[in-house]
Amino acid sequence: MSATEKTQPRLLTPEELGLVVKIHRELRQWSQEQLGELSGLSTRTIQRVEGGKPSDLDTRRALARAFDLEDIDAFNKPYVxxxxxxxxxAKEEFDRENITLPVLPLSTGKELASLVELASMDLSTPAFELSREADERFAELIDHFRDYRDCADCYSQRDKFAIYDELQEHIDALKVLEVSLRYAIRKMIVKGAIPEAKPVPVKVLYVIAFPLGKEPTEIATPRSMPLGW
Incomplete structure (x- = not known):
């Protein structure tokens, strides 16, 4: 294929459709039985579709409705x-614009406090839509460790145990709410607004919330981004 030739739209093969349906289902954390109930299809039909077996127009429409897609014929139309x-x-372009960081489990308040002391700033965010209770807990955790970072030097080693316990309380509460925390450390160079200012090397802490049991081993993040202290 030449560099200027474009791929023509075509219908998904049964195998490709099965993979798309499975991805949609797993993103919503539904079982095959749940998808069957929501779509009005049997569990056996869901298994056949995800297994790459042929399906009819009505089956594909029922799946689109269950996933709340705007176009009920989304699975019946050609894709590029x-x-x-x-x-x-596309991968080469992605790699030029992003870097991949390994993410590790974050399970103790003491570990989080130690990480905060090493980092000059953080980029903390949930990787999925949290419940209101979990969202508030995550926000409290972030506020708490940012406050600690600003005055960590003022604490004696003995006093830090109280901080460890407070951070641990938030981590444990999030786990009860089916939220798992992962972290990564990234070294960056921050350039000031004044051109003649010397770039400053910093360490950035990422604290990210994932669904419990669905944690990745790495994340992608833009190579260049605006940062807040």
Whole structure:
């Protein structure tokens, strides 16, 4: 295929449709039985679709309705399926604009406090939509460790145990709410607004909330981004 030739739209194969349906279902954390109930289809039909078996128009419409897609014929229409060259080019562009960081489990308040002391700033966010209670707990955790970072030097080693316990309380509460925390450390160079100012090397702490049991081993983040202290 030439560099200027574009991939033409086509219908998904049964195997491709099965993968798309499975991804939609797992993103919502539904079982095959739940998807069957919501779509009005049998669990056996869901298994056949996800297994790459052929399905009819009404089945695909029922699945689109269950996923609350705006177009109920989304699974019946042609898709543009990228070629290997297009996928390679897209990956190269992604790698130019992003870096991949390994993420590790964050399970103790003492560990979090130690990480906060090492970092000059943080980028903390949930990776999925939290419940109101979990969202508030996560926000409290962030506020708490940011307050600690601002005055960590003022604490004696003995006094820090109280901080460890307070951070641990938030971590444990989030786990009860099915929220798991992961962290990463990234070294960056921060340039000031004044051109002649010397760039400053910093360590950035990422604290990210994931669904319990669905934690990744790495994340992608933009190479260049605005940061707040």
């Amino acid at each position: 399926i990228p070629s290997e060259d297009e996928l390679k080019a």
